[in-house]
Amino acid sequence: MKPVASASSGPVQLILDFDSTIVAAEGLDEIARLALADDPDREAKVLAIEGITRDGMEGRIGIDESLRRRFAMLVIRKAHVAEVVKLLKKRIAPSFRRHRAEVKKNASRIWVVSSGFRDYVVPVCAELGIAADHVIANDLLWSKEGVCTGYDTSSPLARPKGKPEAVRALRLDRDGALVVAVGDGATDCEIRDEGAAREFVAYCENIERENVVARADRVVRSVDELLWIYGLPGAPSYPKSRMVALLLENIHADAAARLADEGYKVEALSDALPEAELARALKGVSLLGIRSKTRVTEHALASADRLLAVGCFCIGTEQVDLSAAGARGVAVFNAPYSNTRSVVELAIGEIVMLFRRAVESDRILHAGGWRKSAQGCREVRGKTLGIVGYGHIGSQLSVLAEAMGMNVLYYDIAEVMPLGNARRAKSLAELLAKSDVVSLHVDGRRENTKLIGERELRKMRAGSVLVNLSRGHIVDLDALAASLKAGHLGGAAVDVFPAEPNSNKEPFDTPLRGIPNVMLTAHIGGSTAEAQQGIGVFVANRLVDHVNTGSTAGCVNLPEIALPPTPRAHRFLHLHRNQPGVLAEINGILARRKINILGQSLRTSEEVGYVVTDVNKTYDDAVVHELRAVGGTLRFRVLY
Numbered sequence: 001m002k003p004v005a006s007a008s009s010g011p012v013q014l015i016l017d018f019d020s021t022i023v024a025a026e027g028l029d030e031i032a033r034l035a036l037a038d039d040p041d042r043e044a045k046v047l048a049i050e051g052i053t054r055d056g057m058e059g060r061i062g063i064d065e066s067l068r069r070r071f072a073m074l075v076i077r078k079a080h081v082a083e084v085v086k087l088l089k090k091r092i093a094p095s096f097r098r099h100r101a102e103v104k105k106n107a108s109r110i111w112v113v114s115s116g117f118r119d120y121v122v123p124v125c126a127e128l129g130i131a132a133d134h135v136i137a138n139d140l141l142w143s144k145e146g147v148c149t150g151y152d153t154s155s156p157l158a159r160p161k162g163k164p165e166a167v168r169a170l171r172l173d174r175d176g177a178l179v180v181a182v183g184d185g186a187t188d189c190e191i192r193d194e195g196a197a198r199e200f201v202a203y204c205e206n207i208e209r210e211n212v213v214a215r216a217d218r219v220v221r222s223v224d225e226l227l228w229i230y231g232l233p234g235a236p237s238y239p240k241s242r243m244v245a246l247l248l249e250n251i252h253a254d255a256a257a258r259l260a261d262e263g264y265k266v267e268a269l270s271d272a273l274p275e276a277e278l279a280r281a282l283k284g285v286s287l288l289g290i291r292s293k294t295r296v297t298e299h300a301l302a303s304a305d306r307l308l309a310v311g312c313f314c315i316g317t318e319q320v321d322l323s324a325a326g327a328r329g330v331a332v333f334n335a336p337y338s339n340t341r342s343v344v345e346l347a348i349g350e351i352v353m354l355f356r357r358a359v360e361s362d363r364i365l366h367a368g369g370w371r372k373s374a375q376g377c378r379e380v381r382g383k384t385l386g387i388v389g390y391g392h393i394g395s396q397l398s399v400l401a402e403a404m405g406m407n408v409l410y411y412d413i414a415e416v417m418p419l420g421n422a423r424r425a426k427s428l429a430e431l432l433a434k435s436d437v438v439s440l441h442v443d444g445r446r447e448n449t450k451l452i453g454e455r456e457l458r459k460m461r462a463g464s465v466l467v468n469l470s471r472g473h474i475v476d477l478d479a480l481a482a483s484l485k486a487g488h489l490g491g492a493a494v495d496v497f498p499a500e501p502n503s504n505k506e507p508f509d510t511p512l513r514g515i516p517n518v519m520l521t522a523h524i525g526g527s528t529a530e531a532q533q534g535i536g537v538f539v540a541n542r543l544v545d546h547v548n549t550g551s552t553a554g555c556v557n558l559p560e561i562a563l564p565p566t567p568r569a570h571r572f573l574h575l576h577r578n579q580p581g582v583l584a585e586i587n588g589i590l591a592r593r594k595i596n597i598l599g600q601s602l603r604t605s606e607e608v609g610y611v612v613t614d615v616n617k618t619y620d621d622a623v624v625h626e627l628r629a630v631g632g633t634l635r636f637r638v639l640y
Contacts (some may be wrong), residue, residue: 011109012230013172015191017183017203018114018121018137022128024206025091026053027084027116028070034080036073045073056115058209059186062160063115067138067151076140076148081119088124093205095222095241095263096128102227102234104129109232111136113166115157115187136166163187164194173198182226184208189215201226205241222263237638240264240547243286243306248272251289251313252536259287262544271503279303287543289313290320292523293502298324309546311539314526315339316471318444322557326608329575329635332557333542337392338534339526343469344397346525347439348404350493354437354465355380357491357517376490381405386435388428388451389442389470390416397439398422409434432459437467444471454479463490465517469525472496481511484518491517495525550612550639552603559603559610569598569614571639577632578609586611589626595619608634 019026032049036042049070056066096103103110107129114121114137121137139152156162156169163181172179181191182201189212192200202208202216203226213219220226225239240263247256247268256266264287272293273281282288282304289311290296296310298321310320312334325332353359355378364371385401387394390412398408398419408422411431418424425431428451432438438460442448452466453476460466466489468475477498483489494512500523501508512518526535545551545562550573553562558575576582583602590597590613599614609632628636 011175011177012232013177013179014106014110014226014230015167015172015179015181015183015188015197016110016112017185017188018112018116018125020057020184020206021182021203022093022096022112023088023091023124024093025088026050027088027120029053030084030087031076031080031120032070032074034083035076049073057185057187058211063157063162063187064153064159067115067158071150074148078142078146078148081117081140085120085123088120089127092124092127094261095205095224098261098263099223099227099234100128103223105233106227107131107134110134111167111170111172113137113157113163113191115163117151136170161190161194164191164196167191167196178230180230182220184212186212186215188212192217201229221265224263236640243547244284245287245289245543246281246285247289248294249291249313251291252532254533255289255311255313255536255540258537258540258544262548271505274502275300282307287311287547289539289543292316292319293500294319296320296325301325301328301330304328304330309333309543311543313532313535313539316444317556318471320557323607326557326605327634329558331546331552331555333539333546333554334556335535335538338538339528339531340392340396342528342531343393343441343525344400345528346495346521347393347397347467347469348400350467350519351385351401351437351439351465352380353519354467354491354493354517355383359491359519360516380437383407383436384409384434386410386425386431386438387422388412388431388438388440390414390418390422390424391441391443393469394439394441395419397441428456429459432456433461435464436461437465439467440470440474442470442474444473449473450476452476452480454482457483457489460489462488465489465491465493467493469493469495472498472500477511481515484512484515491519493519493521495521496523548639550637552610558608559605561601561603561610561612563599563601563612563614565640566598566614567640568617569640570617570619572611572613572615572627573635573637573639574611574613574627574630574633575635576609576611576630577634578604578607579632582609582630582632583611585630586613586627589623589630590615593620593623593626595623 029050032046036045052066052069055061056063110130112125112135116137117140118137119140122132122135125135138155138157141149143149156165179197180199181188181197182203184203184207189200191197199217202213202219204219205221222241224236225241227235228239243264245259245264245266249272250270256268260266275297279300284306286306286308291314301324307330309331315336317332317334320332322332357376361371384407387398387410390410402408402420409425409431410422411425411428451474457479542554549565551562552558552560596616601612603610
């Protein structure tokens with residue numbers, strides 16, 4: 001989507017409101033809270049003042065009446081204004097804070113016209129690089145004792161339709177400039193209605209007034225969107241406020257907060273979506289967050305017309321068609337380490353509970369019976385733990401188990417160094433035969449399907465137990481159920497299943513139900529507050545970095561490139577099929593256009609190539625079209 005073309009060939013001049021636009025507050029209302037701090041009727045008076053403010057902003061009363069009625073209820077001192085300045089600096093609207101540098105770049109074309117008061121508007125605007133002579137506002141009047149005696153009623157901003165009058169006095173349109181009024185209230189819309197501005201933009205980052213939005217030429221929710229629409233310096237290639245981040249499966253709220261703070265429109269659902277529903281939901285979505293239940297198939301990806309990246313808020317990524325995503329230039333990220341401790345602690349707890357047959361005791365007591373017996377109950381100390389898959393989880397489990405007095409054997413197809421006194425088994429068969437408990441921690445690759453089947457279960461020691469917190473298809477559950485019922489295995493704990501419900505509302509079944517000394521948990525290995533928070537922040541940061549800088553560090557399906565931002569350059573991101581000549585063609589285009597390359601990096605995988613090029617800011621926009629047309633291009637983006 002391209003920015004809206006300006007209706008004028010001249011420069012753009014922005015008329016910004018202050019209250020509830022630049023700051024997420026109404027300055028005079030905040031002063032009222034301070035001035036009425038010791039008033040016994042404080043709460044009622046503050047509510048009344050807020051109601052008067054609201055009536056004025058929505059056009060039900062004039063600004064003269066609004067100011068007069070509020071001031072009649074207040075005794076304002078200079079100390080109150082000083083305090084409100086500190087407060088308002090902290091409450092500068094999020095996108096103004098994020099884009100402070102861009103606001104400063106455009107400060108010469110920004111005018112703040114407010115029915116508030118210069119006493120607090122000027123120092124807050126200074127934080128954004130907006131000079132005092134670009135602030136038009138009312139003035140408070142003071143006694144020698146520092147008590148407010150009123151305000152300058154002769155100011156046009158203290159009477160109805162004063163904003164248009166103040167803007168006209170600036171004569172901003174004399175050079176053919178496009179004057180744009182930006183704000184959240186009816187008085188801001190009046191600037192256009194009275195002919196002092198060409199357009200009115202409803203600014204809805206902090207508050208959205210239905211009657212104001214209905215009168216607007218455009219509606220924006222962030223500074224970058226405003227800059228983008230009018231093609232101003234510092235404008236992004238596409239504003240984040242128009243980009244949707246869809247988070248499924250009850251992803252931690254910190255992930256949503258991180259993305260919202262960055263400016264994305266975040267939509268969150270508690271459940272997974274079936275393929276057909278996901279395909280429909282992905283239209284218009286830029287970022288997708290999932291956990292382990294959602295299947296991101298080639299069919300679903302084909303409907304994703306704006307998708308830049310998928311964040312798997314879990315360890316595995318087998319639920320995503322990585323090849324199909326890569327072929328569309330969609331980066332996929334995961335959290336390979338964030339829930340390690342949570343999974344390990346659950347494994348340790350389950351091993352202890354299985355050895356003590358605590359599950360059976362729990363069921364008997366819940367049914368009103370009593371069972372106090374040592375029969376079949378054992379300590380874990382001195383027993384042998386066999387760990388299949390000695391990665392991040394398996395190795396940490398090894399350390400904790402050894403600290404509890406267990407002997408540790410491990411088996412892994414990769415050459416990995418043991419921790420502590422753990423010993424490597426020569427084969428899976430050796431590990432199964434020598435272990436009192438086997439814990440599975442392998443990845444979800446197809447080759448691991450039914451890694452533990454009837455033959456492997458027969459090789460395990462009589463009375464030993466099996467723990468699976470890795471992937472549901474790793475164990476043949478029918479064979480496991482048969483082994484448990486026959487009394488060969490003494491117990492099992494299973495957290496993952498070949499087919500799992502998409503939500504807590506759906507039924508669940510497994511051949512393991514009802515078997516003594518079997519613990520069944522609903523894929524909760526990483527479901528702790530600490531793990532989910534860590535995963536949420538980690539993956540959200542990867543998504544943010546990818547959009548902001550083009551970084552693919554930690555990406556599982558595209559070549560990895562991680563470069564720091566280059567503020568004084570444009571960054572071209574070119575994803576393409578890995579075929580000869582692409583880099584030469586890219587650089588040939590830049591050379592013909594006489595575009596200076598400040599830095600460049602190329603990485604390739606078997607299927608995809610990724611070129612990141614930083615160039616100086618002087619270039620013809622036609623170069624973008626040429627780069628998009630390079631043979632084999634999968635996706636092209638411009639940053640900064």
